[in-house]
Amino acid sequence: MRERTFVMRRQAGWERLEELLKRADRSGLRGLKPIELQNLALLYRATTSDLAAAQSRDYTSGTRDYLNRLTARAHAYVYVDAARPGWSRVATFFGTTFPREVRTSWRSVAACTAITVIAAVVAYWLVAQRSQNAYALVPRDLIYVIDKPIHDANFGFDRDFSAAMASEIITNNIRVAMVAFAGGLTFGVLTFWSILENGLMVGALGALYHTKGFGLDFWATIAPHGVIELSAIQIAGGSGFLLAQAMIAPGRLRRIDALKANARRAATLMLGVAGMLVVAGCIEGFISPQRFSIAIRFSIGAATAIALVAYLGWAGRPRIHRGSQAQPVRQGFARGA
Numbered sequence: 001m002r003e004r005t006f007v008m009r010r011q012a013g014w015e016r017l018e019e020l021l022k023r024a025d026r027s028g029l030r031g032l033k034p035i036e037l038q039n040l041a042l043l044y045r046a047t048t049s050d051l052a053a054a055q056s057r058d059y060t061s062g063t064r065d066y067l068n069r070l071t072a073r074a075h076a077y078v079y080v081d082a083a084r085p086g087w088s089r090v091a092t093f094f095g096t097t098f099p100r101e102v103r104t105s106w107r108s109v110a111a112c113t114a115i116t117v118i119a120a121v122v123a124y125w126l127v128a129q130r131s132q133n134a135y136a137l138v139p140r141d142l143i144y145v146i147d148k149p150i151h152d153a154n155f156g157f158d159r160d161f162s163a164a165m166a167s168e169i170i171t172n173n174i175r176v177a178m179v180a181f182a183g184g185l186t187f188g189v190l191t192f193w194s195i196l197e198n199g200l201m202v203g204a205l206g207a208l209y210h211t212k213g214f215g216l217d218f219w220a221t222i223a224p225h226g227v228i229e230l231s232a233i234q235i236a237g238g239s240g241f242l243l244a245q246a247m248i249a250p251g252r253l254r255r256i257d258a259l260k261a262n263a264r265r266a267a268t269l270m271l272g273v274a275g276m277l278v279v280a281g282c283i284e285g286f287i288s289p290q291r292f293s294i295a296i297r298f299s300i301g302a303a304t305a306i307a308l309v310a311y312l313g314w315a316g317r318p319r320i321h322r323g324s325q326a327q328p329v330r331q332g333f334a335r336g337a
Helices: 003-027 034-056 061-079 086-104 106-129 131-136 159-186 189-211 215-248 255-286 294-314
Strands: none
Touching: 003 034, 003 061, 003 086, 034 061, 086 106, 086 255, 086 294, 106 131, 106 189, 106 215, 131 189, 159 189, 159 215, 159 255, 189 215, 215 255, 215 294
C-alpha cells in the first residue's frame, strides 16, 4: 500500500487517539468515560499495528517517528498509569471520578432527597400540631426539650472536647451512611427506611425546638455542617438504591452482572461520601462549639451550600476550548509519496 493511501485511511484513528491522550494528560484516565477508556485501548492496539506496518514497509521517517511517539504516549497510560503516586489517585478521585458519578446517579440521589424532604415536612407538621407526636418519630433521649424547660439554647458542647466529638460525629454519620448503602441488598427496603427515619428525625426536632422558641437557633446550628452532612446521606442512600435497582430491574444484563456493575458505582459514591462526612464532622466538631451569631452560622451554611453545588455540579467536567479543533496530523507525512 502506498504511504499516502495508508496515512489517509488511518489518520482519523490517530487523531482520535491524540485527542484522548491530551484529555488524559489534563485529568488522568479517570477523567475519561468508560467507553472512552475502551476506545483508548483499542486505538492503542491499532496504532501499534500501524507502526509495525510503517516500519516493515519502510515508510518515511516522519510517519514512523510520529507513530512511534504516539504509541509511546499511549503505552504510558495503558500500562504505566497504575503506578501513579497515591495522592495523585486521591486527587483524581475527588476532583473527577466522584462528582461525575454523583451526576450520573442523580436519579437515585434525587429519590432519596425527595423521601427526606417529604418525611421532614410531614414530621414537622405533626409535631407542630402536637409536640407529643415526637415520641413516635424521635428517640426519647433527643426529646429533652419536651420534658424540661430550656432557658438558654446551647446546641454545642464544651470546645475542649471538640476533637473527641468530631471523631464521634464522623463515626456515627458513616455508620448511618453504611446502613443506607448496605440496605440496597434488601431490595432497597432498609435504604428507604434509613432515609425516611433520618428525614422524620430532622423535621421532628426542628418542630420541637420551634415550639420552645429556639427554632431559628436550631437551624442556624445545623446550617454550617448540615448541608454537607445531609447531602452525603442522600448520596449514600442513592448508592443503596443503585444496588436495589440492579437486583430488581437488571435490564438486559444478567442480575449478577448488573449487580457487579452497579456495585462498582455504589462503591465510588460511598468513598466520596466518607470524605464528605469527614468534612462535615470537622465543621460540626470545631466550628459549631464556637457559638457564632445566627447570621454568621447561616452565612457559613450558605457558603458550604454554594461550594458543594459548584463541586458536585462542575468538578470533573471536560474542559472545552472554544475555537479549538483537532489538528491534522503533521510531521510531513508521505511527502512525495
